[in-house]
Amino acid sequence: MAGKQHDYLAALLSDDEEALSPSSAEPEVRAERTRGTTLLDRASALARVASGEVRQVTQLMLDPSRVRVWTGNARNYANLSEASCRELIDSIVAEGGQKVPAVVRRIEGDPQHDYEVIAGTRRHWSISWLRAHSYPDMQFVAQVAQLDDEAAFRLADLENRARLDVSDLERARNYAEALKAHYGNHLTRMAERLKLSKGWLSKMLKVAAIPDVVLAAFASLHDVQLKPAYALAQALDDKDHAVAIRKEAARLAREQTVRRAEARPALPSADVLKALLAAPTADASKSQPVTVVLQRTGRAVVTLRSSNRQGLTVRLHAGSGAQLDEVLNCVRNLLLQLDEEGQGLQP
Structure with a gap:
């Protein structure tokens, strides 16, 4: 669609009258037809551009090494690989280049890069891989957009929703970061801007908090x-x-x-x-009561009541018939058993 708009607008603004009429018309008919309509068509085209109905979209052929990936995107660039991008790589090779442009925005203050990718991370990775593997002249095709961070986030999110290789967790954590960065921690506002259910977004943010x-x-x-x-x-x-x-x-x-x-x-x-x-x-x-019984009497001597980070609670039973050294030995055996199970007093 962007290419059609560009061609249409170029034709309307062209000084070449042939661009304004079907090529199948006779020269005399073309001249007569365009004589009275050229100025009107040009004025109409300019008015449509000014109103925003038609926009010229600039597409660039870029060296991917001069383009960085925007950190606000949910996709983890480091996790991309030849295997995960294999289908896209094969498609680019078969078609003789990248057919669907990425979306980038111009950046300043970075001597290593001129643009950053807002949508099209896998395309950027694939073109970079191809340039390093037998296709050194392959170019990264992108269209330039003027976007603030919040608009860039919404654009990247729309693209990622349809991608199966972007995990729920990656999206959840991306939403959690965006909630603070772009929406002042206002969940309702974020849900409205993204056209998402507030309840569903709340669940995503909950998942993002899993350590x-x-x-x-x-x-x-x-x-x-x-x-x-x-x-x-x-x-x-x-x-x-x-x-x-x-x-x-x-x-x-x-x-x-x-x-x-x-x-x-x-x-x-x-x-x-x-x-x-x-x-x-x-x-x-494991924290259920554990009782140590004195073998010679068959009576309970000590019982573990609870075990947690603060310590152990035990009960020493009266009437067990145990001597003091037998009671202490039963407590010692209990502690040794708990240590083996990871519930003892050892840090």
């Missing part, structure tokens, strides 16, 4: 989908539950590391999520 130590349990951030991740984010609101979830996440992260080192399949995201959500219940079961 990295918990996310490390997953093999990939793309495994963190909005609906199940929201349940995890809610569970983390309980401080006691959060402790158990973090502990389980650390264990799962270690297992994922071992699996990668041994070239084994990663733990499925569904299994990871299930284990994390079950962690508070499993941890609570």
